[in-house]
Amino acid sequence: MEETEGSWLRQCRVVVVDSVTHLSSDDGFALASHVSLAALMSIFPFLIFVAALAGFIGEAGLADQVATLLFETWPEDVAKPIANDVRQVLTNQSTGLLTVSILIMIYLASNGVEAVRTALNRAYRIRETRSFLHLRLQSVVFVILGAIASLAFAFLGVLGPTLFNWASSQFPALTAYQTTFDFVRIGFTGVMLIVVLVSAHVWLPAGRPPLHKLWPGIVTTIVLWLIAAWGFGFYLQRFADYAAYYAGLASVFTAIVFMYLVAVIMIFGAELNASLARQSRFGQMR
Numbered sequence: 001m002e003e004t005e006g007s008w009l010r011q012c013r014v015v016v017v018d019s020v021t022h023l024s025s026d027d028g029f030a031l032a033s034h035v036s037l038a039a040l041m042s043i044f045p046f047l048i049f050v051a052a053l054a055g056f057i058g059e060a061g062l063a064d065q066v067a068t069l070l071f072e073t074w075p076e077d078v079a080k081p082i083a084n085d086v087r088q089v090l091t092n093q094s095t096g097l098l099t100v101s102i103l104i105m106i107y108l109a110s111n112g113v114e115a116v117r118t119a120l121n122r123a124y125r126i127r128e129t130r131s132f133l134h135l136r137l138q139s140v141v142f143v144i145l146g147a148i149a150s151l152a153f154a155f156l157g158v159l160g161p162t163l164f165n166w167a168s169s170q171f172p173a174l175t176a177y178q179t180t181f182d183f184v185r186i187g188f189t190g191v192m193l194i195v196v197l198v199s200a201h202v203w204l205p206a207g208r209p210p211l212h213k214l215w216p217g218i219v220t221t222i223v224l225w226l227i228a229a230w231g232f233g234f235y236l237q238r239f240a241d242y243a244a245y246y247a248g249l250a251s252v253f254t255a256i257v258f259m260y261l262v263a264v265i266m267i268f269g270a271e272l273n274a275s276l277a278r279q280s281r282f283g284q285m286r
Contacts, residue, residue, distance in 0.1 A: 018278075023267060034119075039112045039115065043082075049106055049143070075233030113143065120201065123267055128206050142204075149195070209277040220272055
């Protein structure tokens with residue numbers, strides 16, 4: 001029994017070391033900078049597009065709910081300044097958004113998808129052979145579907161409390177479950193995050209391990225994201241004072257650092273899947 005456990009721990013150590021080694025040799029840390037910057041630059045165009053889409057369907061207030069959902073998984077010290085800027089942008093938008101400018105916003109938002117694709121292809125050691133038009137169209141579809149899904153989740157977030165309040169007025173005993181309901185609401189955000197992550201691993205790269213072998217990297221990514229969010233938030237509250245060094249750029253800098261950590265973890269998850277695939281194929285790590 002102890003020998004089996006020791007063998008399992010050795011295998012885990014080999015896989016982790018191999019993943020970190022390939023993360024470095026595949027320029028994963030450099031690619032994470034690209035992904036984090038592209039993602040940060042994509043947030044505003046994406047949310048502006050969401051606001052335009054929400055206004056088109058007559059539910060302009062949902063855009064603010066989408067912003068709340070998007071930043072709910074971020075540490076508060078990172079999310080609050082950026083979220084305030086986002087809300088200011090959303091509330092000051094003109095009604096003429098659904099014009100040619102919206103196409104530019106979609107294109108800019110799709111750059112974040114392309115950055116993730118590049119990182120996953122490198123991690124899975126796949127050479128991209130698909131045409132530029134095919135890849136860009138796929139990225140645009142991801143942006144549009146992401147906007148629609150975000151609005152759907154936001155609608156549930158708005159409708160849920162209303163239904164709960166009505167049910168509580170009819171059945172007062174339900175009031176005791178308010179905290180549980182709040183956790184369920186936050187769980188919707190987690191589900192959306194998992195769906196986005198799985199979709200990225202499945203459809204973005206030109207090749208990948210079989211679908212049923214993707215879960216180790218995805219689960220690892222989510223767990224490490226939660227740890228990173230808590231740890232970085234704790235660090236900002238207790239030790240960091242970026243405002244003293246970066247003045248008005250402090251909020252942007254902290255957002256970039258946090259998104260860099262998120263990007264490194266996501267690429268590590270892909271490297272972990274690739275490492276496990278090599279072990280399965282050759283029986284040992286190379």
